[in-house]
Amino acid sequence: MSSLYWESPDGKIKKNVISIGDSGIKPAEGSECKLIITNATEDLSQYSNIVIGDVDFDFGRKLEICVTTMFKNEVANFIVLVEREYSFTLELTDFKFDGLLYEWDARKKYDYAEFQKEKGRTHFSNGNIREAGFRFNKGIKIASSIPIDVQDPPEHVDGVSIAEINQLKAILYNNLGTCFFKKEHWHLVIEFCDKVFIYDVNNLKASYRIAVAYMKDGNFEKADMYFRKVLEQNPCNKSATDYHKFVKFKLKEAIEKCDLMAKRMIGDILKT
Numbered sequence: 445m446s447s448l449y450w451e452s453p454d455g456k457i458k459k460n461v462i463s464i465g466d467s468g469i470k471p472a473e474g475s476e477c478k479l480i481i482t483n484a485t486e487d488l489s490q491y492s493n494i495v496i497g498d499v500d501f502d503f504g505r506k507l508e509i510c511v512t513t514m515f516k517n518e519v520a521n522f523i524v525l526v527e528r529e530y531s532f533t534l535e536l537t538d539f540k541f542d543g544l545l546y547e548w549d550a551r552k553k554y555d556y557a558e559f560q561k562e563k564g565r566t567h568f569s570n571g572n573i574r575e576a577g578f579r580f581n582k583g584i585k586i587a588s589s590i591p592i593d594v595q596d597p598p599e600h601v602d603g604v605s606i607a608e609i610n611q612l613k614a615i616l617y618n619n620l621g622t623c624f625f626k627k628e629h630w631h632l633v634i635e636f637c638d639k640v641f642i643y644d645v646n647n648l649k650a651s652y653r654i655a656v657a658y659m660k661d662g663n664f665e666k667a668d669m670y671f672r673k674v675l676e677q678n679p680c681n682k683s684a685t686d687y688h689k690f691v692k693f694k695l696k697e698a699i700e701k702c703d704l705m706a707k708r709m710i711g712d713i714l715k716t
Contacts (some may be wrong), residue, residue, distance in 0.1 A: 451511060456507060456525040465518030465536065471511050473497045474542035474556070479511065483521075484532035497556075497582075500575060502526045510534060550602035551592045554609060557587040561616055568623070577623035583616045583625075614643035618650050625653050633657035649679050652684055658689060664694045 448461040471477050475496045481488045491499070496508050503526045509523050514536040523532040548556070564579030590601060590609055599606060621636035637654035640647050655670035671688040674681060 452509065457506060458523040458665060459510065460521045461518065462521060462533070463517075463519040467513035467515060468511065469495050469537045470515060471544045472541065472543075475539045475549075476542075477511050477539040478537045480537055482533045482535075485530055488530075496565075498559075500563075503530065507509065511536060511539075544545070545586075545589070549608075550604045553586050553590050554604045554612065557583040557612055557616070560586065561612070562618065564619060568619070573623050573626050577620055580616050580620040580623065584613065584620065585628055587613050610643040614640050614647060617643075618647065621650065623654055625657070628660070630657040630661045634661070644678070646673075647676060649700040651677075652681070655684070656687060659691055662685060664691050664698070667691045668695060 448464075449456065449598040450459040450461075457512075473496055477494050477496065479492055479494065482493060491504070491507055494504075494508070494511070498510060499505060499508050501526065506524045506526055508526065510520075511534070514520065514534070516536055516539060519533065519535045521533050522531065524532075545553075560579045560583035564576045564583065567573075567579060570575035587609060590604075592598070592601060592606065592609070601609070606690060617636050617639040621633050621640065624636065633653055634657045637650040637657070640650040644650070651670050651673045655667050655674060658664075658670060660668035668688070668691050671684055671691060675686045675688065678684070
């Protein structure tokens, strides 16, 4: 197969190089790119200037992948499958390389994770839960890539306090848990709320969400524990109070069933 042809591992991007560009580096996360898009099956002019890592929705992220395969001044035909097929000719006229992600210092990674968090919040406010979840998850990956010595953790890394980094991780995990809460994926709500508690053990929102998730999942003992925690911090939380009454009823019901079964077992033994 010609080296001028490339296909993504999932088969959703196909590329044919028309004109080989300059040799050297290719765009990476954070690179500001100038593009000329022609022969497109629909109007893609909004993508003439993009920053890798910032483009929203499935097609935008596939376009980012296209661009990261290119050298400056390269021209190539692409076919992209995202629900439907897009075809276009792409020329990378210029880009500003921002270094590879692993080369970024802690401050740059922290600020970028904050940026992803804010993008996620905007999407969440607009009802784009899936896109919000993508941004929160990306923020977590960036923040988690900041190297911290486990045996002898410092107070600061590249001018960013460990407390700030941990607080950002807690917020991102909490926000991601909120996305799954909206989708009623209770086991994932539990998973991500548990991660919040690593950095913020008394987080009220996470305590409430994990309590509801355990209740919905039928684990009433765990739900009872977390609703108690919520109500200790906020006794006036009506939703938690109402849910807690239901949970206590279910626990009482379970105890009564166990007692009844025990009595029947004892009765059967006495009859023999």
